Amino acid sequence: RKEVEQDPGPFNVPEGATVAFNCTYSNSASQxxxxxxxxxxxxxxxxxxxxSSGNEDGRFTAQLNRASQYISLLIRDSKLxxxxxxxxxxxNRAGGFKTIFGAGTRLFVKA
Amino acid sequence: xxxxxxxxxxRITKTGKRIMLECSQTKGHDRMYWYRQDPGxxxxxxxxxxxxxxxxxxxxxDGYSVSxxxxxxxxxxxxxxxxxxxxxxxxxxxxxxxxxxxxxxGTRLTVT
Numbered sequence: 001r002k003e004v005e006q007d008p009g010p011f012n013v014p015e016g017a018t019v020a021f022n023c024t025y026s027n028s029a030s031q032x033x034x035x036x037x038x039x040x041x042x043x044x045x046x047x048x049x050x051x052s053s054g055n056e057d058g059r060f061t062a063q064l065n066r067a068s069q070y071i072s073l074l075i076r077d078s079k080l081x082x083x084x085x086x087x088x089x090x091x092n093r094a095g096g097f098k099t100i101f102g103a104g105t106r107l108f109v110k111a
Numbered sequence: 112x113x114x115x116x117x118x119x120x121x122r123i124t125k126t127g128k129r130i131m132l133e134c135s136q137t138k139g140h141d142r143m144y145w146y147r148q149d150p151g152x153x154x155x156x157x158x159x160x161x162x163x164x165x166x167x168x169x170x171x172x173d174g175y176s177v178s179x180x181x182x183x184x185x186x187x188x189x190x191x192x193x194x195x196x197x198x199x200x201x202x203x204x205x206x207x208x209x210x211x212x213x214x215x216x217g218t219r220l221t222v223t
Contacts, residue, residue, distance in 0.1 A: 042217070046212075049211065
């Protein structure tokens with residue numbers, strides 16, 4: 001089993017739709033979590049951190065469920081410019097510090 | 112100017128050649144990382160460095176070596192390039208463990 005798993009998609013949604021991605025992680029000792037966005041052939045860029053209490057940034061909401069070991073990203077009112085790959089990132093300290101990137105979920109938002 | 116820069120941005124080389132990819136950062140971070148990305152796969156950590164005197168192997172270090180010349184510079188070498196090292200290579204920095212990482216623009220390497 002991979003340490004961090006994401007549905008690769010692609011998710012094809014119309015503009016204005018709400019879409020949600022989940023990411024599961026296997027190490028219960030994981031300590032910090034992020035969502036990154038990656039455009040085609042570009043570098044990953046931080047979208048938002050994920051806090052235990054959940055957090056929101058405009059149209060984006062991230063949540064953490066430690067009991068079930070997953071994080072989620074909700075995008076409301078999708079824009080064409082949201083089309084990208086979304087990477088889930090998990091940090092843990094077991095056996096030394098380790099950052100693990102998920103393989104990403106592709107999103108296409110269509111007019 | 113970009114906080115994390117990589118050179119070259121694109122490189123085509125032949126099997127058996129030695130090649131060096133360079134990374135520089137102006138963020139003042141101690142931690143630097145090298146990743147490779149293959150289509151459909153997540154980022155795989157090659158090497159990381161917590162400071163100038165600390166170098167650590169990542170999950171796929173075989174065939175690669177690194178040098179941390181200064182806090183701001185971290186280079187990756189392929190001693191004898193092979194075709195399955197064709198990939199997109201990213202350098203990244205962070206302020207510490209558990210903090211977000213900042214990525215350079217990437218180097219697209221093709222080994223023929």
